[in-house]
Amino acid sequence: MEAVGENRYALLMAARDSDYVTKVYGGYFNVFLDAFADEGETWDMFSVVDGVFPEMDEIHKYNGFVISGSPYDAYGNDPWVLKLCSLLQKLDSMGKKVLGVCFGHQVLCRALGGKVERACGGWDLGLREVSMVEDLPPHGFFDGLQEIPSSLTIIECHQDEVREVPMGAKVIAFSDQTGVEMFMLDHHILGIQGHPEYTKDILCSIIDRLANSNSIKKEFAELVKSRLEIAEPDRKFWLKICKNFLKSP
Template sequence: MHIGILQTGHAPDALIESTGDFGVLFQKLLANQGLTFTVYSVVDMEFPDGPEAADGWLITGSKHGAYEDHPFIPPLEDLIRAIYAADRPLVGICFGHQIIAQALGGKVEKFDSGWAVGRQVYDWQGQPVTLNAWHQDQIVAKPDDATVCATNEFCEYAALIYGKKAFTVQAHPEFDSTFIDLLATHRGPGVVPDVQLAAVKDGLDKPNDNALLAARIGQFFRERSIA
């Protein structure tokens, strides 16, 4: 099964050199899921010809806001709606989670309670799931088609499932401890409060559920289900 990765931003240069850009991170995360990949740098206006260019699609994270005025956002929203109408499985992570919701009738805002960074525990249909997060924006109104499958006190719509069409997650299963540590060092100071950056460092040696999410993403692409 061939997956088109729609890359909507770039990691800081220092991270690209050591861990790879966002598209590479997802290829590493999903390396055992029997998938092949093509990366389209949509943030640089590199778009596929249409939904049929891949069997399924994944939209990455980004430093940009879904509600901001960037040249790539309107055509990306058009492509999201085309993928949805064409019934190709669609996965979105962080910004991808948000832009899919926005394109399908939801609302995204900069959250007035601040940032979620580092290890976050979510109630995933009654089970605790721990993932790294890095966001201030979040979905504040979900599309009618979306059902909540994960939540916590900070992020009400932490993961959404749109029937058999789309599966989206606010957190970052592609961020391992090395990447989140480097991100806190290179993109955190002056942006994220120091106390939260210190908490990121304190949580680096603790376990997460990245492998579980990789399996669920792979299952959704193959079976249109995360059950």
């Protein structure tokens, strides 16, 4: 179902464009537009990582908000991270739809009272099979989808994780590496640890950057990339879930 009003959405960008994404996609904003936007909608980007935020008297105009991934720590005390937490608390109090992806998932959790830390298992890079909980609570944003599979594969790229969800939130997906792959709070907050918006080539460029900066070992990088060559994420299904969530009443 279409959102009411002007169908206006905001992307809260917590990362800066890489050379690769700029060259191939024209920036991460276009990656998110390709993934989540439909014809007739207006999408605005706010580079929160650079301190650019929507005005408080403007946020009521938006039907929904998306928080991107980021190389920064969601539990850090950078001024823009703290300001983002305050904004997310405000959006929650207004009942606005907010979708958090990777860092966005983590900072959303932190802002609303949960706990985020460095992951016990280290880097999670590549394709990960994510399992849905058996007793899925009723979700309006799953309406219209065919039967929800018990597991879905998603692209992962993180070294932090949600340890505790906010009070009242429900964990709705997990994996053998990460206990909270997906959580929801009421019907307006959704966090996803993986990257529904990523394509495999974007992930490969990130893996190369991490290896070249010695953030990960070259052998690990090559192993992850070799696995990517023989498998595909369930990207279409993840995008349906995200779009249904953002645009359902």
